[in-house]
Amino acid sequence: MASGDEDDPIIEEIDVYLAKSLADKLYLFQYPVRPSSMTYDDVNHLSAKIKPKQQRVELEMAIDATSPNYCRSKGEQIALNVDGAAYDETNTYSTKMMDKQTFSSIQATTNTSRYAAAVFHKGELHITPLTGILQMRPSFSYLDKADSKTREREAANEGGDSSQDEAEEEAKAITVRFSRPESEQARQRRIQSYEFLQKKQAEEPWIHLQYHGVKDGRSEHERQYLFCQSADASENSELVKTPKEYLSMLMPPLAEEKVVKPVGPSNVLSMAQLRTLPLVDQVKTLMKNVKVIQFANLMGLLASGTDSTSVLRCIQQVALLVQGNWVVKSDVLYPKNTCSPHSGVPAEVLCRGRDFVMWRFTLERSLMRKEAAAVIKLPPEDVKDFLEQVAAPRVNRGWEFLLPTDEDFIRKHPDVAHRQQMLWVGIQTRVCCLEPEQISGEQRLKAAQERAQKNQAALQKDLDARRAGGAARIKQEAVSDREDEPMDTSCPIPNGSVNGYPGAASPSSGHANSNGGGRTEASSQELQDFVLKTFRKHFVVTLNEFKRLLNLHLASMPVGRSVFPLRLRPHADGRHRAPPLQTDPGACEYPPTMVLPRCSRRMRPREASLPLQTNSRRAPGGAGRTSISSLAAL
Template structure:
């Protein structure tokens, strides 16, 4: 011990004193968005206020508007957006210019017991405990005020004089509901909700303060309280400890530190918390929160090495299989003795209605909300909640199932799929008795065979192609008769015969009958069967439907490769109800003819010789004429890409400026967004990006 003292001698002893005068009032402010060399000491502080319980502070500081770094026009624009053109006392900026900014605080830590402010003077160290450590960051609440002003102006513009507004409203029946007594569980959820916490925080009033600068006399007076007022050791018992007590304070015994858990909803789990539960409870918690999930995603959320057989056994207890995906059971979401948070409907009734919605999705991809509501007869809020859990609204198509059919799972686990199918048959029989309907009521009227429970888009396409094969002979007779009436012969193209798929999206062989890349605008030398070039129209309903599909598709996408157009066409076929398709056999030539008759042209993009994009499937077509002035911009863009398959933005801007003069940036952005995609700083026509 003595040798240790000789090696490390004591140089100086410093007395430490605990100052208590500011123990409950001392805060440390941090400014993380500004370097320490640029302080706010010399900035004019206009106002200050605090909420002591929440430890929230707001400071208003003046902005130097005469600084060469201040943009006056931007400051005036911000003030105009926030306050409008009127002069009112409640305006945020009194001089019609953004001349101040607000700093709002957030707590850097919730536990300040280990932090203190220390002052060293005359060989004495005076320590004052900190009440809070706050980070001051700029507040952008003025942007919210500007948004509110904008919405008010829009509402005022839309709410003009209207005879409909003045008309007397018709008498309507209203439903009066009485609130049920709040249960303890519901009260706990409400107390822990975000809205409740926000409301409680808003209830605490602001305490307005007066700011004093660093060199102010009052500040100097307050700084004296950082020193202990009494240096008598007997009155500072906190720092008078025996060596044993002091050692215990320096090295306390091992104990679990009590972590302050963030306040949040009781249903929210971290992944670490989740994996402490049994497997069945993990799956139940996940499905209850997610509502719908493919099996592969579920396995990815569980711990690595989890046995899939055990997961399958557990998932069937809390979820049902719909189109190859798992959807949480209704009685898990709505347990017994509970009711709807929207309408107060009992859980048993909710479960029946939701089971009907899920059963409908086992039959088809989309359902109509009005049809569902007319059968289950539940309030609109509950019906919407059922649909939002498993579907998404689509324009003119009702509510479409959220996930694609998981055919891989059905193929890998046929026993599970069969068991679930039998379970749905049992649920169907119960629903038929409750809601008084028959399954045939929801089947296509012109279908002689019932549609399978799980029908994917690919299966629908194969069914349509099978029907085309069955009707091949009758189609051939119609074509021959049409040729005889026209008085001239048309070279016949291969028609889908069940072995070669005319709309195959795989890359064609060099001997493919598709149009060679490089022909004038991609126009074929021979017409397609079923297409009448004498009058420029399609030969029948299929051609008219095809023309309509192509026109609408290019109006939406503007630029498409042949391969992408075929993919979209296949999706269009798959979305059509089985037995209602008018498309029996569509070849590549027929599709390209429809493109060229839709005011589109082929863009001869000079792909590199070794590029895979130079294949016949990647022929590029662009919308040429819509009747808008913006057609000139698109044509110039196509001309740029006819010289190089990838360009930079400034090249496009220069070409537009050369032909059209000064083109606004918004027009260039629109042009590139509609027709191109970006990769690695270069712009490519859609579908032609080189990997």
């Protein structure tokens, strides 16, 4: 050859034959604990057994106890620990000495399709595919047997041999439970569990074999099967190929290897699987998982040698710059035609609310949750989800942005930072319309009054319909702890009032002649003041709580003063009486009178202010008369 460009000459042609006689029975044994110069060919093999499905082999080999390198005392001690002092046919060491050892196999590789055993004979190469490659290592299962013997002896010493004295066990109730249907993921996890593998290994029985040495006649006979039994080319069609087929075998086309995904949660992606994706998908997947990250940390998660310029181009498609850090875009987390997993709010509304939260973090590092909730008007679960993605709660400071400001990135990439700032200006114009309108308390009160005036006609119509529907319903309550306590309905009121309201002789009874106009206005104003004061102190209050506060307020007021206006009319006997309740006209001769019950000392303020009791007695003319006692009714 004058130069390297010339073709290599053919020196020799060798015929290759494929032997199939031992194709599914040929194993390669390796002994990694010994050098190749120290083989076990001359060692006495006592027994051999195999589990073909698991490709598991065990060999028992004799130990030369007469060797000067053998410690006799140690061998006797091991045999004593394993078998004990008593002799038994099942003893591991029948000579009371460790005179043998067991070699157990493990698979060196699970895919042996590329391995074969070859024999070169008379210018012919005969190859046989390997079924398995096994590494034989010493087994120390006898130590486990020694430990079990020790535990058995300790249990026998503690409990004694009481098996003959044991009484028959009592019958116990057994609870029958039915297992629920197993999912595919649960089945895969169970199959790959250590307990399942141990069970499967124990189910396959051992097949005992007979060992033949290297120089044995049977071994020589079996070695003949390594040669192809027929020289006919038609039976070796696997090796008879056209030049094109042979070239494709030497240089096969690239094929995507199917990667078996490990069993795990559905939302977890391994780094090995991640790096098989395109760069833009890698960045998008990482951002969806981390939510917020510094650019330097993102480069560390990607494969070494990845171009930072390409990463910058990709990350701007799926993330926005906040405080020098990259935060995943809202439309990536909440795609179109999706909704919130917490409240079912559409994705468009979620994106607008989350963009407002991120925009606020571009202005300051902390944000109060109430401020954000008042603006975006989303359920609390969604607002909390937005904040937990990019911020952490701080005492007395609200929610602080999760990562420190990355000044280094802003300094190295000013063009990217400026471009992101312009994007935020555009987002600001979209989210600023969400700013809350500042409305004072007086404006809210005025708006409520206007709404009440608009609805007054409908409310009056509803009230008239209720009045026409039937008689008034009066709640029955006891006025004191003693239900049978008599009521004084005839004695005059010492304070000159009827039911706590000024009567005709009272100095403040001028409202009776003027139809209660001035008193009504004063009472209404006092009631309004109480309501405003209550709701300024308690922004949210239940109806029962409001009743309780009003009862306490009524109990603390001076005698003869009330927030409820009551219009009295003069009667024939000179006393001012309340307007008659809507009752059956034929059952009442005189209009009901408002009288004050005699309060007991044991009455609570609420009991003294809210008694409603109806007593019926016969009038002189035979008609029924109704007396109603009341201080206030809600």
